[in-house]
Amino acid sequence: MSANHDDHHDAPDGHGRALRLGIGGPVGSGKTALTAALCRSLGPSLRLGVVTNDIYxxxxxxFLRRAGVIDPDRIMAVQTGCCPHTAIRDxxxxxIDAVETLEERFGPLDLVIVESGGDNLTATFSRGLADRQIFVLDVSGGDKVPRKGGPGVTSADLLVVNKTDLAPMVGADLTVMSRDAAAVREGKPVLFTSIREDRGAHSVAEWVAGIVESWRHQHSHSHL
Amino acid sequence: MDGLPGLLLLADSRLPAGGHAHSGGAEEACRIGAISGPEDLARFLRGRLATAGRVAAALAWSACAAADAESAWRLLDAEADARIASPAQRLASRTQGRLLVRTAKRIWPSAALAALARAVPDGAHHPIALGVAAQAAGCTPHQAAMAAAYTSVTGAATAAVRLLGLDPVTVHRVLAELPYDSVIAEQHDWSALPAHAAPALDLLAEQHLRTEVRLFVS
Structure with missing residues (x-):
């Protein structure tokens, strides 16, 4: 063993630790609402932790603590010094410190959600922090946003387009968003949601449950 | 010069060790109007360098010079503790120290960093962590002290640029004109370690923790 023997959480292969899921996206697109929805849907079956990256x-x-969807102690807030993308990427x-603190305090956990502070379309999570990532857009930013691409939109493991209930009011064409997203994402999944109407974001929760299951399968201790 | 690449990496604000989210009291100073322009910032940084910077440089020098010495680092860490009056500043220093050790252990795997993590498991004070990281990176004690003096002001300077929209070139000129060498001295005897206090920095740190809206950790 090297001098890093006590850093098992840093192990690049992820053995023996929770799946780390990054949730990024522009301000107001519904990242916190999605995090709450996932806690609501997955809380009964998975051991969860949440790290928020607040701008303020x-x-x-x-918000998450008030929502009562998860034990408040399992939520940790990280300050990002005016640069939310720096804290998730550079x-x-x-x-990492917050994620490991949660795992040490409450572990073993199945899933740790790291919610980024609201940022722009270029924001993306470092692979050193998130094993998988979701990028959240909403229809009110305009139906051209998926076409504009950016690393978050093009490379996230899942693109969520939220607030579909507002589409008629803001003149957003969901067919256009769907077509453009499929084109720039080369077939990676896109889900349309209205978390206001589906407070458990069930389609997204199902996708997350799937990746947690395969993570557990690939990284269980029996494979060491 | 030996150790120079290590010094450059350690002093670089892009070192991924969490430093970018600490303002060294600058956020609170901006909020209350104590820093509103480059002149105020220059005075703030000179004061920071002459007090916190001088103490950090001496501690980093001593930590770097101690050869793989768990007990020495534990004692030095206690010396650091005794020199930081504000609990908020002690917490910020230990948080940054813990993150730096974690990062440095992966960049420069070494017995020294593993020993420091054992000696102070909850996170050594930042200057101690910096001194031992510098040793692991092949730096001299003088270089460790320079990194400590320099990073004692760069975080605050960058925070002011972000918070007030100051001209970054003007701020870098301020940084270039600071007297780093004047706060660095060879350390032989721990009883002679400097203990320059900065009550204003202590108060800013305490008030910062109690402020509702804050962008920086400290």
């Missing part, structure tokens, strides 16, 4: 104070963490130290 602990707004998102407080300097992930504080986020």
């Amino acid at each position: 104070t602990t707004e998102d963490a407080d 300097d992930i130290a504080a986020n």
